Amino acid sequence: MEVYQAIRSRRTVRDYKPDPIPQELIKKILQCARWSPSSSNTQKWSFIAIQNLDTLSELGNICKQGPFVGQAPFAVAVVMDDAPRPQLDAGRAIQSMELMAWSEGVGMCFVGVREQDQIVAVKALLNIPEKMDLITVLAFGYRADIPKPPGTPRVPFNEIVHWDRFGEMTQP
Amino acid sequence: MEVYQAIRSRRTVRDYKPDPIPQELIKKILQCARWSPSSSNTQKWSFIAIQNLDTLSELGNICKQGPFVGQAPFAVAVVMDDAPRPQLDAGRAIQSMELMAWSEGVGMCFVGVREQDQIVAVKALLNIPEKMDLITVLAFGYRADIPKPPGTPRVPFNEIVHWDRFGEMTQP
Numbered sequence: 001m002e003v004y005q006a007i008r009s010r011r012t013v014r015d016y017k018p019d020p021i022p023q024e025l026i027k028k029i030l031q032c033a034r035w036s037p038s039s040s041n042t043q044k045w046s047f048i049a050i051q052n053l054d055t056l057s058e059l060g061n062i063c064k065q066g067p068f069v070g071q072a073p074f075a076v077a078v079v080m081d082d083a084p085r086p087q088l089d090a091g092r093a094i095q096s097m098e099l100m101a102w103s104e105g106v107g108m109c110f111v112g113v114r115e116q117d118q119i120v121a122v123k124a125l126l127n128i129p130e131k132m133d134l135i136t137v138l139a140f141g142y143r144a145d146i147p148k149p150p151g152t153p154r155v156p157f158n159e160i161v162h163w164d165r166f167g168e169m170t171q172p
Numbered sequence: 173m174e175v176y177q178a179i180r181s182r183r184t185v186r187d188y189k190p191d192p193i194p195q196e197l198i199k200k201i202l203q204c205a206r207w208s209p210s211s212s213n214t215q216k217w218s219f220i221a222i223q224n225l226d227t228l229s230e231l232g233n234i235c236k237q238g239p240f241v242g243q244a245p246f247a248v249a250v251v252m253d254d255a256p257r258p259q260l261d262a263g264r265a266i267q268s269m270e271l272m273a274w275s276e277g278v279g280m281c282f283v284g285v286r287e288q289d290q291i292v293a294v295k296a297l298l299n300i301p302e303k304m305d306l307i308t309v310l311a312f313g314y315r316a317d318i319p320k321p322p323g324t325p326r327v328p329f330n331e332i333v334h335w336d337r338f339g340e341m342t343q344p
Contacts, residue, residue: 039284
């Protein structure tokens with residue numbers, strides 16, 4: 001799938017078929033994370049590729065705001081260690097993974113693990129060193145047999161794009 | 173260009189031809205930012221599309237670590253306002269923009285504007301409200317007539333990808 005088409009057509013997917021994702025695609029998704037750029041090329045990231053169904057199910061129990069990860073056939077926990085811009089670097093790698101997956105028909109939903117007790121529980125489950133930063137868990141899977149939704153509404157182009165200076169909403 | 177090929181072949185580009193980027197592509201790049209997912213769909217972002225050559229030149233003077241922006245025909249300043257995860261959301265939008273541009277032959281380099289005096293100067297130049305967060309300035313352009321570099325080295329796959337649990341480097 002073309003880049004533009006992938007970005008334009010992408011939808012967040014939270015309902016998955018149980019079908020496993022081919023190993024070759026899983027490796028491509030992880031390679032796409034690896035090839036993403038990072039601040040000063042620090043690459044202070046680790047990606048935990050989770051296919052164990054018990055682990056996935058337990059993640060679904062822990063992550064109350066993202067129980068769908070318990071139904072996903074695959075998830076990636078994104079972990080940063082002492083990076084200059086951990087959230088920003090992680091965001092770029094996450095976007096590469098999502099677009100790679102989407103271009104081959106696999107959807108993703110981001111589980112924002114932000115409550116302290118959940119972070120502690122996920123780190124214990126996945127054996128993540130205490131000093132490292134758990135950014136998120138990404139659930140991946142083929143969309144269940146439900147129609148593709150219309151997409152969440154976006155703020156109009158002319159309200160978020162400014163020309164040359166903040167506040168100039170008309171293209172020169 | 174296919175998503176996988178774009179992610180695999182992407183290189184950071186810091187040397188630009190002066191050739192302008194077609195307006196249609198500029199709008200596609202900005203639309204790709206707009207269509208990126210954000211935490212809880214908050215979309216707390218603004219994108220300042222800069223084509224004014226005096227402004228670009230002045231950005232190059234201010235950003236000592238990224239003077240190449242002064243030679244770029246186009247730049248985007250990414251600004252976040254009171255978002256739950258500003259750096260992470262920005263990272264996703266930045267990656268969408270870079271891949272969109274790359275898929276049509278345009279390179280990008282990230283200028284990390286992190287020193288306080290530079291942030292103040294860029295915000296003044298671009299009229300960015302004080303309360304908002306300037307994440308970065310992205311310089312875009314067609315690569316100057318120099319060969320494509322081999323790409324910055326990456327940590328080996330087996331050192332950043334863990335299987336099911338952190339520390340398990342062998343795929344089950």
